[in-house]
Amino acid sequence: xxxxxxxxxxxxxxxxxxxxxxxxxxxxxxxxxxxxxxxxxxxxxxxxxxxxxxxxxxxxxxxxxxxxxxxxxxxxxxxxxxxxxxxxxxxxxxxxxxxxxxxxxxxxxxxxxxxxxxxxxxxxxxxxxxxxxxxxxxxxxxxxxxxxxxxxxxxxxxxxxxxxxxxxxxxxxxxxxxxxxxxxxxxxxxxxxxxxxxxxxxxxxxxxxxxxxxxxxxxxxxxxxxxxxxxxxxxxxxxxxxxxxxxxxxxxxxxxxxxxxxxxxxxxxxxxxxxxxxxxxxxxxxxxxxxxxxxxxxxxxxxxxxxxxxxxxxxxxxxxxxxxxxxxxxxxxxxxxxxxxxxxxxxxxxxxxxxxxxxxxxxxxxx
Amino acid sequence: xxxxxxxxxxxxxxxxxxxxxxxxxxxxxxxxxxxxxxxxxxxxxxxxxxxxxxxxxxxxxxxxxxxxxxxxxxxxxxxxxxxxxxxxxxxxxxxxxxxxxxxxxxxxxxxxxxxxxxxxxxxxxxxxxxxxxxxxxxxxxxxxxxxxxxxxxxxxxxxxxxxxxxxxxxxxxxxxxxxxxxxxxxxxxxxxxxxxxxxxxxxxxxxxxxxxxxxxxxxxxxxxxxxxxxxxxxxxxxxxxxxxxxxxxxxxxxxxxxxxxxxxxxxxxxxxxxxxxxxxxxxxxxxxxxxxxxxxxxxxxxxxxxxxxxxxxxxxxxxxxxxxxxxxxxxxxxxxxxxxxxxxxxxxxxxxxxxxxxxxxxxxxxxxxxxxxxxxxxxxxxxxxxxxxxxxxxxxxxx
Numbered sequence: 001x002x003x004x005x006x007x008x009x010x011x012x013x014x015x016x017x018x019x020x021x022x023x024x025x026x027x028x029x030x031x032x033x034x035x036x037x038x039x040x041x042x043x044x045x046x047x048x049x050x051x052x053x054x055x056x057x058x059x060x061x062x063x064x065x066x067x068x069x070x071x072x073x074x075x076x077x078x079x080x081x082x083x084x085x086x087x088x089x090x091x092x093x094x095x096x097x098x099x100x101x102x103x104x105x106x107x108x109x110x111x112x113x114x115x116x117x118x119x120x121x122x123x124x125x126x127x128x129x130x131x132x133x134x135x136x137x138x139x140x141x142x143x144x145x146x147x148x149x150x151x152x153x154x155x156x157x158x159x160x161x162x163x164x165x166x167x168x169x170x171x172x173x174x175x176x177x178x179x180x181x182x183x184x185x186x187x188x189x190x191x192x193x194x195x196x197x198x199x200x201x202x203x204x205x206x207x208x209x210x211x212x213x214x215x216x217x218x219x220x221x222x223x224x225x226x227x228x229x230x231x232x233x234x235x236x237x238x239x240x241x242x243x244x245x246x247x248x249x250x251x252x253x254x255x256x257x258x259x260x261x262x263x264x265x266x267x268x269x270x271x272x273x274x275x276x277x278x279x280x281x282x283x284x285x286x287x288x289x290x291x292x293x294x295x296x297x298x299x300x301x302x303x304x305x306x307x308x309x310x311x312x313x314x315x316x317x318x319x320x321x322x323x324x325x326x327x328x329x330x331x332x333x334x335x336x337x338x339x340x341x342x343x344x345x346x347x348x349x350x351x352x353x354x355x356x357x358x359x360x361x362x363x364x365x366x367x
Numbered sequence: 368x369x370x371x372x373x374x375x376x377x378x379x380x381x382x383x384x385x386x387x388x389x390x391x392x393x394x395x396x397x398x399x400x401x402x403x404x405x406x407x408x409x410x411x412x413x414x415x416x417x418x419x420x421x422x423x424x425x426x427x428x429x430x431x432x433x434x435x436x437x438x439x440x441x442x443x444x445x446x447x448x449x450x451x452x453x454x455x456x457x458x459x460x461x462x463x464x465x466x467x468x469x470x471x472x473x474x475x476x477x478x479x480x481x482x483x484x485x486x487x488x489x490x491x492x493x494x495x496x497x498x499x500x501x502x503x504x505x506x507x508x509x510x511x512x513x514x515x516x517x518x519x520x521x522x523x524x525x526x527x528x529x530x531x532x533x534x535x536x537x538x539x540x541x542x543x544x545x546x547x548x549x550x551x552x553x554x555x556x557x558x559x560x561x562x563x564x565x566x567x568x569x570x571x572x573x574x575x576x577x578x579x580x581x582x583x584x585x586x587x588x589x590x591x592x593x594x595x596x597x598x599x600x601x602x603x604x605x606x607x608x609x610x611x612x613x614x615x616x617x618x619x620x621x622x623x624x625x626x627x628x629x630x631x632x633x634x635x636x637x638x639x640x641x642x643x644x645x646x647x648x649x650x651x652x653x654x655x656x657x658x659x660x661x662x663x664x665x666x667x668x669x670x671x672x673x674x675x676x677x678x679x680x681x682x683x684x685x686x687x688x689x690x691x692x693x694x695x696x697x698x699x700x701x702x703x704x705x706x707x708x709x710x711x712x713x714x715x716x717x718x719x720x721x722x723x724x725x726x727x728x729x730x731x732x733x734x735x736x737x738x739x740x741x742x743x744x745x746x747x748x749x750x751x752x753x754x755x756x757x758x759x760x761x762x763x764x765x766x
C-alpha cells in the first residue's frame with residue numbers, strides 16, 4: 001500500500017512536471033478561429049497550411065500561366081504548403097529551385113514581367129534578405145520606372161514569418177516593416193486559414209507585386225471551417241473583429257489572437273469592451289478603419305512581434321496622432337518585441353504577450 | 368544518387384592499398400607494432416592546377432590514434448545532440464555532421480595555429496576541433512550558460528578562437544571568409560582561411576562575388592565545398608547545372624578530394640596552405656562526402672533518397688570504420704588501444720551531455736546584453752518602466 005501510494009505520488013509528480021514542461025513549451029497565445037464565412041457554400045476544416053495549399057491549388061487549376069517554385073517545394077516545402085501540387089500539376093509548373101533567394105526573387109520578377117503568374121516561396125522570411133534588393137529595387141519599381149509599360153504585378157512572394165516557440169535568431173523574425181517602406185509593393189499578413197486563403201488568392205491576382213508573410217506557428221495550430229470555393233478578401237482593408245468603446249487594439253498575424261484574448265480579459269476583469277482590428281494589409285494599410293475606430297474610442301494600442309523602433313506600429317502611431325489628435329484621451333501605446341535581436345532561449349520574455357498588452361491597456365484606460 | 372553510387376564503387380575498386388614502411392616491433396602487445404605506414408590516396412581531380420596534393424600519406428601511430436579519437440568524438444557529439452533534440456532539451460534547429468567527420472578532422476590536422484575557419488550550420492564538430500570543449504558545444508545547443516556563446520546563440524551560432532562561427536544563412540559565411548583571409552594577408556601573419564559551405568550553398572550568388580574578390584586580390588582563402596550530395600532535400604543533380612564543384616571558381620584553381628578519407632583531406636589541406644602561403648591566391652576544394660541524417664532534425668532524410676543508399680555508404684565508405692580498418696590492418700594501432708579511446712570518448716561525451724542538461728541558463732537580464740558596443744541609453748527601448756531591461760556588457764569592452 002505504502003509503495004503503491006509512493007508510486008502514485010511519483011507518478012503524479014511526473015505528470016505535473018510533464019504538464020508544466022508542456023506549458024512552458026506551448027505557444028504564447030490562444031487561437032481564436034474565425035466564425036464568419038466570407039462566402040456561402042460548402043466548407044471543410046483546414047489548418048492554415050491546408051488553406052494556403054488550397055489557394056495555390058485553385059490558382060494552378062484555373063490559371064494556366066501560374067507556376068510555383070522555391071526551395072524544396074517539389075515535396076511540399078518545409079512546411080508542406082505545396083504538398084501534392086507537383087504530382088497534380090507537373091514538374092514544369094511546381095518545381096524546386098537551388099538555394100539562392102536573390103535568384104528566386106529575380107527569376108520570379110522576370111517570369112511575372114513576361115506574363116506568367118509567379119508564386120515564389122522563400123523558405124523562411126529570415127532568408128528573404130538576399131532577395132531584398134530584387135524585391136525593393138526591381139519588383140516594386142518596375143511599373144514606375146518603365147512608365148507603366150512593364151510591371152511585375154503577377155509576382156507573389158510567400159514566406160513563413162514570426163515566432164514559432166523555438167526558432168531563435170533566424171527562424172522567428174517579422175520583417176514586414178522593412179517592406180512597408182517600399183512604394184509599389186503590397187505587404188500582407190493573414191491571421192488564420194480563412195483569411196489566408198482569401199488574401200493569398202487576392203495577392204496572386206493583384207496587379208502589384210505582393211509579399212505575403214505567413215505566421216508559421218499558425219500553419220498547424222490554426223484550424224477553421226474554410227469555404228471550399230474560390231474567394232478573395234480585399235487587399236488594403238483591415239477587419240474589425242470586435243466592437244467596443246474603451247480602446248482600439250490593432251495587430252496583425254499571430255498577434256491578433258493575443259489582442260483578442262486581451263479584449264476578453266478587459267471585458268471579464270475590467271468590464272470594458274474594445275475594438276480589435278486585424279490590419280491584414282500592412283502596405284498599403286487601411287487608415288480609414290483604424291482612424292475611425294480611434295476617433296470613437298479615444299485610445300489606441302498597437303502590438304507587433306517585431307522590435308519597437310521603426311516597427312510598423314511607429315507608422316500607425318504617427319498617422320493616428322495626426323488624424324485623431326483631438327480625439328485621443330491617452331498617448332498611443334505600442335507593445336512590441338524589444339529592440340534586441342530575436343532571442344533563442346528568451347523567446348517567452350521577448351514576445352509582446354497578453355500580460356504585457358493587458359498591462360499597457362490598463363494604463364491606457366487609466367491615463 | 369547517380370553521382371554517389373558510381374563514386375562509391377570507384378572507391379571500393381581503388382581501395383586496395385598500400386605499402387608499409389619502417390616496421391618497428393613493439394615490446395608490449397597492447398601497443399602497436401609499427402611506428403608508421405604510408406597510404407595511397409584516391410586520385411585528386413585538378414582544375415587549372417599542374418600539381419595537386421600528395422597522393423600518398425605517411426601516418427604515424429600517434430597521429431593515427433589522435434585522428435581516430437577526433438573522428439569518434441565528433442560522431443558521439445552528434446549522436447548526443449540528436450538524442451538531446453529528441454528529448455526536446457535542444458530546442459530550435461539542429462544539423463548533424465555524422466558521415467562528414469573526415470573533412471573537418473583531416474583539415475584540422477593540417478592546420479596551424481594561425482589559420483582560421485568559418486563554416487555554416489553543420490558546425491558542432493568544427494567548434495570542438497577549434498578548441499571548444501564538448502560541454503561548450505552541447506551546452507550551447509541546450510541553451511545553457513556553459514555554452515560557448517553563453518547559450519544565447521544556440522544551434523548554428525557557435526564560435527571559438529580563429530573559428531568565426533557557424534552561420535544560419537545559407538552561403539552568408541563565404542564572403543566573410545574572404546574578409547577574414549584579407550585580414551590574414553593584411554597583417555601578414557601567414558594564416559590561411561578555410562571558408563566551408565555545402566553543395567546547396569554553392570549556388571548562392573555571393574559565393575561568386577567572394578571568388579572574384581579573392582582572386583582579384585590574391586587572398587589566402589580556401590573555399591571548401593562539402594558536397595554531401597543533397598542541399599536540404601534536393602540532390603546535386605537537380606540543383607546544380609555543374610556538379611563539378613571544384614571547377615566552379617572558373618579562374619580560381621580547384622581540387623576534388625575524397626572527403627570520406629581523413630588522410631586525403633589532411634593532405635589536401637596541407638597542399639592548400641602551402642599554395643596560399645606562396646601568395647598564389649585562393650583555391651576551391653570540393654570534398655565529396657555524405658550525411659547520414661536528414662538536413663535538419665525535422666527532415667527524416669528518407670523522402671528524397673533511399674534507406675539503402677544511406678546504408679550502403681555506411682557500410683562501404685564510412686569515414687570512421689574505413690580509417691579504423693586501415694590503421695588496424697597496417698598494425699599502426701591495436702584493437703585494445705581503439706577500445707580504450709572508445710571508452711574514453713564515450714565517458715567524456717556522456718558526462719558533458721549530462722552536465723549540459725543540468726547547467727543553468729543565463730539570467731533574463733542577458734536578453735538585452737551585448738546588443739551594442741556602447742549603448743546610447745542605459746535601458747532597452749520598448750520595455751515597461753516598471754520592469755526595465757538594462758543594456759548589459761557581458762563581454763568586456765576595450766573602452
